[in-house]
Amino acid sequence: MNRDDLDWLNLAIKEINPNATYQAGGVDNIIWMDGTTPISKSDIEAKITDIKANGTTEEKKKASGKKKLKDLGLDDDEIKALIGA
Numbered sequence: 430m431n432r433d434d435l436d437w438l439n440l441a442i443k444e445i446n447p448n449a450t451y452q453a454g455g456v457d458n459i460i461w462m463d464g465t466t467p468i469s470k471s472d473i474e475a476k477i478t479d480i481k482a483n484g485t486t487e488e489k490k491k492a493s494g495k496k497k498l499k500d501l502g503l504d505d506d507e508i509k510a511l512i513g514a
Contacts, residue, residue, distance in 0.1 A: 437481070440477075440480055440485060441474075442473060446465065449468070450462040456473055494512070495508055498511070
C-alpha cells in the first residue's frame with residue numbers, strides 16, 4: 430500500500446470515528462487499539478470513495494461557510510481576510 434493509500438485510509442477512519450486508536454499498514458492490516466470498536470473494511474472503503482468524490486466533512490463545512498458568506502454579499506478578498514482561505 431503506498432503512502433497516498435494510507436492517507437486516504439487514515440482520513441476515512443478519522444471521519445468515521447475521530448477517536449479511533451489503531452495502527453494500519455493497509456485496509457486489510459489494521460490493529461484496533463485501546464478498546465476502539467473495529468470498523469468494517471466495506472465501511473472504510475465506502476468512506477474513502479465518498480471522501481474522494483465529495484471531500485472530508487471539514488472541507489464540506491468550509492465550502493458551505495464560504496458560500497453562506499458570499500450569499501451575504503462578501504467578496505473573495507473579504508472572506509479570505511476573515512478565514513484565511
